[in-house]
Amino acid sequence: MSKSDVTRRGVLKTGAFAGTGLALPTIFTASSVAAYTNAPTGGGVTLGFNVPQTGPYADEGADELRAYELAVEHLNGGGDGGMMNTFSSKVLKGNGILGNKVQYVTGDTQTKSDAARASAKSMIEKDGAVMITGGSSSGVAIAVQGMCQEAGVIFMAGLTHSNDTTGKDKKANGFRHFFNAYMSAAALAPVLEKLYGADRKAYHLTADYTWGWTQEESIAAATEAVGWETVNKVKTPLASTDFSSYIAPVLNSGADVLVLNHYGGNMVNSLTNAVQFGLKDKQVNGKNFEIVVPLYSRLMAKGAGANVKGILGSTNWHWSLQDEGTKAFVKSFGTKYGFPPSQAAHTVYCQTLLYADAAERAGTFNPCGIGEALEGFEFDGLGNGKTLYRADDHQCFKDVLVVKGKENPTSEFDLLEVVEVTPAAQVTYKPDHPMFAGGELGKCNPGA
Template identity: 35%
Template sequence: AMNKLAEREKVLYFAGISGSNDTTGKDCVRYGFRQNFFGQTAAAAIGPVLVKQFGKNRKAAYMTPDYTYGHTVTKSVSDYLAEHAGWQKVTDQVSPLGTQDFSQYLTNIANSGAEFLINVNWGRDAVLSSQQAKQFGLLPKMTLVLPYQIPFIAKEAGVDITAGVLAATDFWWTLEDKYPLAKQFVEAFHKKYGYRPEWGAENAYVSFAHWARMVTEAGSFYPPDVIRQWEKGETIPSLLGNVHYRPEDHQAVRPVVLVRGKAKKDMKNDEDFWEVIDVVPGEKVIQPPGEFGCKLGDYT
């Protein structure tokens, strides 16, 4: 919806957090750009780790929010696991956004024979569904997977739920030890706000920084000039090394971070919720341009 509004009003739009394949796929617009990772890249990053750790021919239940983010993430993850390792999607429990009581969905999952609970729910829905899964006794009987990590879920849901959980994400603050720009950002953010940034803040900051760079290089605020500068596809810095945007769909080719939840006893401070296990290059996980139906519109 925001993409279409930006196109209609001819103003630039940068997706704050958008995990749907459609954002830079069939719903792409000339005036829209996305810096963060999404369903396809999450699946291609976390899938090999799940297969390596747990093997082939496993049974998984999915919890899917009923909108484009949920459906495209679930499809990408389930397609990857089925194609590469024969994993079976034994049930897909689709719930409306804003669901408070997940008991009917969890009852179906409990009776499905699933070994894995792959929770694609977002925000408060993800917190409540994970907590209720534990209350129902599904966790730790089933292995919880968060293929598209929700900022602050470890803090909100509890480390008793996220400990040992595999997740794909855009950024985690301990990467400051590897990337100098990440260290500068984390330190400045922590000093100003009193806590360390999660990936929503990272995405907003980097998106704005990239816009500022393009405006500077274009020498103009006029959107078509800025867009054409962006579409040159130059290599530019991010908090996780160099990245570039594809002119065909305005999607950043950027790393996906894989993390595993820490147990309380292993946390070095009260925000040390996740251990980074890999930073997967964007080129390894992104689909070819046009695969999801992107057709950019006119400049004016």
């Protein structure tokens, strides 16, 4: 009589362990193929739109959100297709991205770095966003870009103008379509020299944070290169609302140009205060006193009212351009919402199409694949002429607009007129330019 130790329970246990053991290599293999954060499942792909919905830039955020919604509509085959029809790349067919219907979630940055990081994190971890985009401030963009790098998702920056975003704080997972402070200065300086002469003395008032510092450094260097003298550089706290005590000493300083390195509410208030002090009507050193606002925003210019008349600045894009891409976008946006889009709306719309296009060309949502598709990508038809997404720093290089506050606006949207379209070559710099030094792009992080 033989006795067997084999039991039903023992067979089941052994089978389970053996089965798991055999399957293990397959599990790891499958996982490593699609190993990136929030790989889409179920026929839909979720994008995260992180914009200021409350706080001082809420109106700019609302315009960005309108453009994102329009882009999603166009990507999913709705509407008239907008700039998809004029985009030089023709892989987008209006059937979503890689056959996945585009969905989106929104977050509120409140124009605060902490809040922006938290909302981006929530969209990635809870809502499964495969890409984060947005922002109306360089401080926020840099914070969220860093967070996206850690989380392993692509960050398509919205309105961020600091050199640092694609300079010392650049990241492999981050991409910027918007221009930067260096480009503004490089475009503006020759126009300033042509209109106001080479013998000028400039006084700078600068918002005391990353964007202000890089804007001041850039415009001071560019104007000094054409012969201007920098008389003084004064930092103003970001929370300032009344700039009278900073503007009052300007006329006594010997300066004949005031450069306002301010944006948003700071720009509205400092420009209004400067005009109240009669600076625009004064003569100093035998010349008309001039005011310059290096970075213009139509939405913000509206807040300054008639004070913007005749004031020079730069902008990334303007609805009055007459290229086919701009006309298609303005028609699409204007028909849907009843007013022309802002430059913030334009840049985020472009970023959404560029991301979708890169995913289609790469055949994957893997951030590393999309990064490769965007690096060195040359395109046209998105409102800025021929554009290059440079591989070295993930910065777009394109024409820059020098604009002036319009003397006789024909409507409430007609506040700026384009003085000059500065060619991309004139605003292009080397990747190792000292103003952009100090950071490493690093390697793309697919997460998961």
